[in-house]
Amino acid sequence: xxxxxxxxxxxxxxxxxxxxxxxxxxxxxxxxxxxxxxxxxxxxxxxxxxxxxxxxxxxxxxxxxxxxxxxxxxxxxxxxxxxxxxxxxxxxxxxxxxxxxxxxxxxxxxxxxxxxxxxxxxxxxxxxxxxxxxxxxxxxxxxxxxxxxxxxxxxxxxxxxxxxxxxxxxxxxxxxxxxxxxxxxxxxxxxxxxxxxxxxxxxxxxxxxxxxxxxxxxxxxxxxxxxxxxxxxxxxxxxxxxxxxxxxxxxxxxxxxxxxxxxxxxxxxxxxxxxxxxxxxxxxxxxxxxxxxxxxxxxxxxxxxxxxxxxxxxxxxxxxxxxxxxxxxxxxxxxxxxxxxxxxxxxxxxxxxxxxxxxxxxxxxxxxxxxxxxxxxxxxxxxxxxxxxxxxxxxxxxxxxxxxxxxxx
Amino acid sequence: xxxxxxxxxxxxxxxxxxxxxxxxxxxxxxxxxxxxxxxxxxxxxxxxxxxxxxxxxxxxxxxxxxxxxxxxxxxxxxxxxxxxxxxxxxxxxxxxxxxxxxxxxxxxxxxxxxxxxxxxxxxxxxxxxxxxxxxxxxxxxxxxxxxxxxxxxxxxxxxxxxxxxxxxxxxxxxxxxxxxxxxxxxxxxxxxxxxxxxxxxxxxxxxxxxxxxxxxxxxxxxxxxxxxxxxxxxxxxxxxxxxxxxxxxxxxxxxxxxxxxxxxxxxxxxxxxxxxxxxxxxxxxxxxxxxxxxxxxxxxxxxxxxxxxxxxxxxxxxxxxxxxxxxxxxxxxxxxxxxxxxxxxxxxxxxxxxxxxxxxxxxxxxxxxxxxxxxxxxxxxxxxxxxxxxxxxxxxxxxxxxxxxxxxx
Numbered sequence: 001x002x003x004x005x006x007x008x009x010x011x012x013x014x015x016x017x018x019x020x021x022x023x024x025x026x027x028x029x030x031x032x033x034x035x036x037x038x039x040x041x042x043x044x045x046x047x048x049x050x051x052x053x054x055x056x057x058x059x060x061x062x063x064x065x066x067x068x069x070x071x072x073x074x075x076x077x078x079x080x081x082x083x084x085x086x087x088x089x090x091x092x093x094x095x096x097x098x099x100x101x102x103x104x105x106x107x108x109x110x111x112x113x114x115x116x117x118x119x120x121x122x123x124x125x126x127x128x129x130x131x132x133x134x135x136x137x138x139x140x141x142x143x144x145x146x147x148x149x150x151x152x153x154x155x156x157x158x159x160x161x162x163x164x165x166x167x168x169x170x171x172x173x174x175x176x177x178x179x180x181x182x183x184x185x186x187x188x189x190x191x192x193x194x195x196x197x198x199x200x201x202x203x204x205x206x207x208x209x210x211x212x213x214x215x216x217x218x219x220x221x222x223x224x225x226x227x228x229x230x231x232x233x234x235x236x237x238x239x240x241x242x243x244x245x246x247x248x249x250x251x252x253x254x255x256x257x258x259x260x261x262x263x264x265x266x267x268x269x270x271x272x273x274x275x276x277x278x279x280x281x282x283x284x285x286x287x288x289x290x291x292x293x294x295x296x297x298x299x300x301x302x303x304x305x306x307x308x309x310x311x312x313x314x315x316x317x318x319x320x321x322x323x324x325x326x327x328x329x330x331x332x333x334x335x336x337x338x339x340x341x342x343x344x345x346x347x348x349x350x351x352x353x354x355x356x357x358x359x360x361x362x363x364x365x366x367x368x369x370x371x372x373x374x375x376x377x378x379x380x381x382x383x384x385x386x387x388x389x390x391x392x393x394x395x396x397x398x399x400x401x402x403x404x405x406x407x408x409x
Numbered sequence: 410x411x412x413x414x415x416x417x418x419x420x421x422x423x424x425x426x427x428x429x430x431x432x433x434x435x436x437x438x439x440x441x442x443x444x445x446x447x448x449x450x451x452x453x454x455x456x457x458x459x460x461x462x463x464x465x466x467x468x469x470x471x472x473x474x475x476x477x478x479x480x481x482x483x484x485x486x487x488x489x490x491x492x493x494x495x496x497x498x499x500x501x502x503x504x505x506x507x508x509x510x511x512x513x514x515x516x517x518x519x520x521x522x523x524x525x526x527x528x529x530x531x532x533x534x535x536x537x538x539x540x541x542x543x544x545x546x547x548x549x550x551x552x553x554x555x556x557x558x559x560x561x562x563x564x565x566x567x568x569x570x571x572x573x574x575x576x577x578x579x580x581x582x583x584x585x586x587x588x589x590x591x592x593x594x595x596x597x598x599x600x601x602x603x604x605x606x607x608x609x610x611x612x613x614x615x616x617x618x619x620x621x622x623x624x625x626x627x628x629x630x631x632x633x634x635x636x637x638x639x640x641x642x643x644x645x646x647x648x649x650x651x652x653x654x655x656x657x658x659x660x661x662x663x664x665x666x667x668x669x670x671x672x673x674x675x676x677x678x679x680x681x682x683x684x685x686x687x688x689x690x691x692x693x694x695x696x697x698x699x700x701x702x703x704x705x706x707x708x709x710x711x712x713x714x715x716x717x718x719x720x721x722x723x724x725x726x727x728x729x730x731x732x733x734x735x736x737x738x739x740x741x742x743x744x745x746x747x748x749x750x751x752x753x754x755x756x757x758x759x760x761x762x763x764x765x766x767x768x769x770x771x772x773x774x775x776x777x778x779x780x781x782x783x784x785x786x787x788x789x790x791x792x793x794x795x796x797x798x799x800x801x802x803x804x805x806x807x808x809x810x811x812x813x814x815x816x817x818x
Contacts, residue, residue: 009652056740056765057749087736089750089766122733122766224541227719228735230741236411310636310719310805311594311813318814324531324641327694329494338464356465358496358532396719398810404720405727 002160003285003374004395005277010148013165016174017201018042018241021146023153027132028051028127029120031084034153036131038138039077039197040107044173045241046206046248047153048213049052052234055215058086059096059126060116061233067100071206072133077237078138079117079195080131081156081182086232087123095126103388106139119156119195119233121183147178156183156197157403161282164270166263170256171246175202178245180251181271184279185226185404196221196236198267202260203242205250213238220268224392226279227400228308276392281399284316285375291380298335299389302380305333314395315377321367323352330380342383349374411569412694412783414686422574422753425584425648428453428611430555432562433541437536438491438529443562445540448486448548448606449516455615455657456524457622458592461643463791467495468505468535469525470642470765475511477519480615486528486646488604489540490565490591495641496532499616504535510542514549528565528591528604528642543567556587563591563604565685567687575672575681578666580655580686580714581761585610586672592691594635594813605630605645611669613733614659621670622647629677632800633642635688636809638718647673685801690808694727694784700797701790707744710791716744722805725785728774732761739789756785 001150019041028035049068051061067074078099085092100114102217107114118126141149151161165178179198204212217236243249249256277285288306293299307311309329315322325344331338345353350366353359433445450456460470471699476483487508492503509523516523527535550558560570574587587605613621627647651657658665686694697715702708715721718738723730735754740747744800754762756779761771 026411054737054740055744056736056749056752073473084733087733087762092537092766121731123762124733125767178581227720229737232733232740286765307494309638310809312424314810314813317810320814322494323528324533325638326491328464328531328638328641331463335464340465343465343553353532355494355498357496357501358534396810398807399720401723401726401805401807401810404723405729 002278003282005088005160005274007146007160008163008165011161013147014167014178015144016176016178016199017243018045018243019239020140020142020144021150022138022143022145023149024134024137025078027130034149035081036134036138037079037150037153038103038135038142040142041075041239042241042243043073044073045239046073046204046209047237047239048210049204049235049237050213052231054230054232055403056087056273058084058118058233059088060085060293061235062093063096063100064115064117064235067115070112072110072112074115075113076103076107077115077117077197078103079154081119081154083118083120083124083126084122084210084233085118085126088125092126095128096187099126099131102342104234106135114271117195117235120152122232146234147180149179154180156182157184157280158182159184159277162271162274162278164267166267168259168263168325170202170260173198173244173246175244177267179267179271181275183275184278195233196268196271197239198264199239199241200260201241203244203248204240204247207253209238209240210252212264213303216264216268219265220272223390224272224276225304225307226276226373226394228304229235261390261405273336273392276383278395279394280403281397282394283397284395286316286378286395288378288391288393289388290382291382292383292385293387293389296387296389299387300329300336302333303389303391305329306378307391307393310396316395317397319362319371320367321371323347323367326378341385345382346379410692411687412691414568414569414683415574417574420558422572424553425585425587425608425650427454427652428608428648429551430559431547431550431552432541432555432558434545435461435489435541437489437784443558444490444558445543446545446562446645447598449513449551449590450484450648451650452482452484453692455613455618456648457458457615457618457647458644458646459622459626461640463639463641463643465496465641465767467493467527467642468497468501469494469527471502472505473507473524473526473644476524478620479521481516481519481521482524483524483594485512486514486524486526486553488563488607489513490528490563492527492529492535493531493642494527494535498533498704501535504537506510507537510538512544515544519568524646526535526604526644531641534756548617556589563589565591566689567591571680571683573676575676577668577672579611579669582653582655584609584653586676587678588676590684591811592684593687602641605680606648607673607678608648609669609673610650610653610657612653613649614657616646617659618649621673624670625677629681632799633681634713635685636718637713644695653788655728666708680747682801686801688803689812691803692805692806693804695725695787695802695804697787698797699789699791699801701792702793702796702798703794705798706794708796709800710744711739711791712798712800714738715787716800716802719805725780725804725806725807728777728780730780732756735787736762750793753790754789755780776791
């Protein structure tokens with residue numbers, strides 16, 4: 001049961017000029033499911049991506065990085081679900097290349113103008129023939145308003161599709177920012193997330209777009225975790241088709257940069273939070289804010305220690321204010337010189353621990369009240385400096401175990 | 410349901426000359442449970458301990474370290490369950506000191522000759538009066554063959570008591586090594602475990618015993634993990650009463666050192682593995698061996714990444730050979746220059762992944778057969794060097810969530 005996750009209506013997802021989307025039911029893993037997506041981009045589109053740091057990164061991730069580095073002008077993306085094409089060695093790499101080659105031939109492009117993405121089970125051979133056979137159907141369905149179906153076509157254990165959209169005016173022109181993402185488990189993005197695609201018809205120079213994709217990922221997908229497992233296939237791609245007709249933005253000093261960045265971060269953050277809200281078995285949406293840290297990295301380290309503790313996560317599931325577990329997680333976060341006596345813990349408006357111990361005024365009923373809510377803010381103050389960080393996560397339920405014990409069956 | 414965990418018969422637990430044990434039902438958390446233990450040590454006993462590195466370490470841990478540093482000759486240990494006395498600030502520290510003072514008064518000792526230990530819920534005030542009121546009952550029951558009851562008296566979420574014993578001949582004298590431990594959740598010892606106490610009537614000089622306690626912990630408790638949460642109260646204590654009458658062992662070169670160490674490691678390892686076998690909700694006992702690593706630390710890092718992955722642990726629970734999740738965990742272990750193409754993965758006798766990808770001869774039925782067993786060996790070869798490490802862990806089941814969602818109710 002997703003936590004307060006609203007699915008936008010199809011008409012709320014603005015089309016992005018220069019981007020068309022088409023899906024197919026290719027039967028990659030199971031028949032009759034939308035499991036293949038093609039995105040076709042207008043000539044001149046700028047494309048930038050960030051990818052998983054898992055050392056077992058999937059074959060399509062390797063091919064994406066190669067094609068982006070070759071910089072021939074990316075013109076199409078192809079995404080399959082049902083199989084991650086990871087841990088598949090040389091044959092998996094050949095499969096990813098063949099996928100690009102076939103789509104390129106169908107669209108009259110060079111193979112390295114295509115980016116491939118896969119998500120699903122790891123270490124099983126990609127059913128290449130079924131994938132290739134599905135491409136013509138996807139191409140026949142290409143349309144600018146295909147975002148809603150596209151969001152469905154990239155789902156795996158997601159219970160709901162994830163899409164977000166914003167509009168803004170730049171240079172007196174209406175510009176759209178629309179994105180989709182998938183992911184519910186194996187979620188602790190490191191540089192990016194499972195799969196996220198955000199497109200705008202604003203024009204952005206490639207070098208600036210590359211900086212922007214990292215920045216946006218750091219503000220969004222890199223702040224969520226479900227189970228602490230960084231996937232082999234994490235990919236986040238930003239597309240600026242430029243088809244709105246505006247002159248390209250070349251630097252962060254351009255007055256149009258800030259509003260565009262804001263819209264991009266808003267869309268990416270909504271998608272990232274949607275992944276947590278739909279986290280496998282999630283019943284709570286939890287924001288963890290760590291303040292007073294010596295550095296942002298340190299704040300994130302403490303945040304992850306809390307967000308990944310099975311004991312903390314099961315206590316949230318139970319709505320049990322067993323909040324000493326949060327202190328234990330903070331103490332367990334690997335900061336060797338942490339002074340426990342300076343740590344403060346708040347849950348929403350309730351001051352739980354003062355100077356490292358239970359606050360004398362803290363009453364269990366107050367903790368209980370907060371824990372029963374579906375949206376909880378955990379705020380930890382370390383008393384070490386001025387840096388802070390924010391993470392979003394969910395609880396850990398029976399349903400998580402069920403989903404992951406039954407995933408392949 | 411513990412995994413192949415055999416509880417020794419009371420008569421299999423050798424008494425250790427110079428050590429007497431007595432328990433009480435003090436009603437610390439719930440009435441009618443054995444929840445308080447006193448261990449009285451003969452004069453001249455050497456005592457050494459290692460303690461949690463969690464920065465929120467509990468009040469009794471701080472007092473233990475203080476009393477051991479003062480080195481006045483430790484003569485008694487007092488252990489309560491039902492309350493961890495952690496995250497309790499100044500009042501918690503005062504409670505731990507008062508516990509020592511009262512027991513010292515009853516035994517005619519100085520307060521700093523007593524070591525206190527607590528385990529249970531974090532961040533709740535210690536019910537000191539009930540604890541103190543239970544001490545006379547525990548003292549009235551002091552006896553050398555109290556090990557079996559003692560193992561019961563320190564249990565919290567443990568479903569079975571944990572005790573182990575060995576005998577050996579040193580200098581023609583019969584020497585005993587007997588120990589008890591508790592722990593089932595919040596288990597990823599860092600220097601020590603939840604609570605472990607091993608005693609021998611061999612004589613060992615204090616400086617050597619201090620080196621030995623670290624060594625033994627590294628070979629036993631520091632190799633187990635249930636959920637990756639390092640407790641606030643981890644303590645492992647080694648006692649050498651010397652009451653066998655032998656001349657003290659002063660150096661590792663002493664010919665009596667090696668056999669004694671071997672017996673101590675055997676007892677500690679049996680206790681540590683018992684904690685995993687009784688891990689909260691455990692249905693499988695899993696040994697993770699990482700070989701071909703650049704260093705022991707690196708091997709342990711990879712082992713923990715596997716052992717802590719909720720996706721790997723739920724796959725074990727389901728007996729699902731979804732073994733790509735193990736590769737993903739290896740890739741996610743934080744070794745930046747890991748070459749995935751050199752990684753080999755075996756499950757028991759089955760070669761699953763060769764050179765980073767699925768082994769061409771690997772058949773799902775073979776993986777399935779191994780996964781269905783209750784004892785599984787995961788062997789990962791990294792191809793980076795000659796170092797290796799071994800960890801013991803368990804799977805992640807519905808029962809784990811139930812236990813931790815209901816722990817305090």
